[in-house]
Amino acid sequence: MQNKLFILWIGFLSFTFCNAQDLLTKTEAVALTLEQNFGIQIANNNLEIAENNAGILNSGYLPSLNAQAGSNFSTQDRLAEVAGQDPLDQNNLDSENYNASLNLNYTLFDGLGRLYNYKRLKEEYNLSELQARETIENTLVQLFSVYYEVARRVENVEVLKQTLSLSKDRLKRVEYLFDYGQVNKLQVLNAKVDVSNDSINLVNENQSLDNAKRDLKVIINSEYSNNFSVDTTVNFTPMLKIQQFVEEHELNNASLLQIEKSLEISAYDQKISKTGYLPTLDLIGSYGWNRNISPETPFFPGSTQTSTTISAGLSLNWNLFDAGQTAVRIQNAKINYENQNLQKQQIQVQVDRDIQNALNNYKTRLYIYELQEQNVKTNQDNFKRTENQFELGQITSVEFRQAQINLQNAQTSYSLAKYDAKLAEIQLLQLTGQLLNVKF
Template sequence: MKFNKNKIVLVVLLVALQGFSQGVLTKNEALQIALENNFGIKIANNNLEVAKNNTSIFNRGVLPTVALNTGANYSRNNQSLTFTDRDTGNDAEISGSGIVSKTYNASLGVNYTIFDGLGRKYNYQQLKETYNLTELQVKETIENTYLQLFTTYFQIARLSENTDNLSEALAISNRRLKRAKYQYEYGQSTKLEYLNAKVDVNNDSITVINSKQLLNNAKRGLNVILGSKEDVNYRVETAVDYNKLMNYEDLKTKTLENNSLLRQNKKNIAISEFNIKINQANFLPSLNFNTAYGFNRTENENLINPFGAKLITSDGLNAGINLTWNIFDGGATKTRVANSKIALDNQQILLEQQKVNIENNLKNSWENYRNQLFILSAQEQNVLTNQNNFDRSEERFKLGQITSLEFRQAQINLINSKTSLNNAKFDAKLIELQLLQLSGDIMNVKF
């Protein structure tokens, strides 16, 4: 018995995914599970199998057709026969009732089209191009799944880090509340300080709850992409690496050569070209060959005609060649050819339109990517600055040198800067993935 190593690995991953509640689901593990279980990919692969079947020899019209026909008839009639006697010139009649006649027949026929104006040839080439188009559609589906998967994966990572930061802020607010409570009880501060600290704890608690809800929703969304039927909980990797080697000219070259939409449109152009030739084939004659072997048997059980045959049998082989040329069909073929040429022109126009749109998307995404990397660098500096400011503010707050409102503001500034850093970090990665999808290179990403 042969075992598929990839299948075994996948089963292990699925069991692991179902078996732990807070294990780490790596990017590679998520990708392997999605590629095997994603519903969209399964449907796309089935469509590819259909396209493969359509290109088989059984769907190309190059094989003969063989038909077997057989039948039997039974008749029981009353008959009468009137004839003139040659010697006397008088009419005489013979009649009978319940005259039974049985007929049996069978034939085996073969039909084959020798020439059909090259229609079969162009139809087969069109089917091959359709199969290639379906392959590109499968590739596009997988690319979209990559982007959808990692968009959701990094959204979970973003929300995980934001939730951790908010939980840390809540812990700081709880310590401040405890301090304010002790100071109020011992008469070292007013009740207003205590109430303000309590309000801030409540607000931070609500923020944490909302963030956790968004995180759980994102995880359930990822389960759908992974094709998981269970509501599995897990942690994800939050580390992000960027492709430092990307440059615009290389991306543009790869996009024009490898973009899935552009390649699909080129296949549609090829299919339209063959469609013209298929329609033009109707202008030419067709030559067909047919042959059949037949057998017939008639049994007459009782006869009223003395010259009739009680048993009649016949069998033999027949063959023939037919030439058909539809010289004029009312202009139907001419119309189909003209319309197929217009369809080809539309596909060529669509290709040019797609090139313009995709190049525009590439330019916009590239500029956004470069800007996002700059924002990421700036936000890293902001976090360092706000962390330093918060640490100093916390020390001064403990010494009573600043008010609780000033301390709270320093805390809010730190939370906001960390959130902005997370957003910039994951936004830059998602834009990078969009660039890789445009260039047809997203499936080569290494995580």
């Protein structure tokens, strides 16, 4: 029994709930999430919209070419009376007109507004990239929270299976001893109650595991059946790298990078506002074709006239005074820039605080994890001695049960501490902007 318990615990650490082909690794979960998660797909679509907006087709640098065409048709009856002549009655006189034109307009100069707006759109695209990255990071944090919850539930199921197995062995033992009159009926009943409670705990934990798996399938947006397992191994990033990430967080934190881009956009808004004081110069060109078919008159025969026209010119527009609207836009743009700068300082303070809190939390979780690891070993040794004494009849079944419960609690607490520490590390990596740069 001593070796049996040790082998069960080793198996618990490396346990795979299903066979190999049903194992959902962390790498596969991340790949499925990046490809199929609804939130990430929406973020990628928004990024594509920002890319379209930042393209040359939306820059204002290309000319506009407009084509127009039309036709008119009319018919009339006419009575012409000329002095000294008989009246001339004309019916069904048809008139036709056809026209077509191409009109070109190109802005040569607009006070540099087009240039600044184009640069602004580029920065908006960069901002959208950072927003998409933040969405991906938040989704991955959510993914690993649920993924490790599944892993913890898997390990808890194994612990409860182990507990139930030991309780059944104990029941068989006390029933055997009862048959030979060495224990009373109360110990048999206690053993049966413990088997029943352990069975209920196992059923409840299996239900919680199924629920956690469904939560995981929602995040990865996959049609997996619930008959799959996850990787329960956890590797921690070396503390030296963690410290380096913390020192470089200003260069990588998504929130700080986003506010920097917002500041650049606000700076371009100021420049765009100032262009209202400058003139615009447009190049205008057109080509026109016209055909007019006229009916005959009493004095002239019917005729067909066809003409083509080519024209080009420059148009200068300078709004010398716009009732102060440009001045108001400039003032508001300056105030908005100041607000963005204040927001940057606020976010900087908050991020520094969050990183220090996350770092301290991570260190604390690691320390608790190490303590729980030692606690498991202590409870294992204690249970081995208790089991030996129980087999020799030196302790009661109540004492044996207490040692069994203590081992179970130590094992589940160890599992919880392990995943709590890993999630604390993931949150710290997100704050330092390194979540997408490490392997899990």
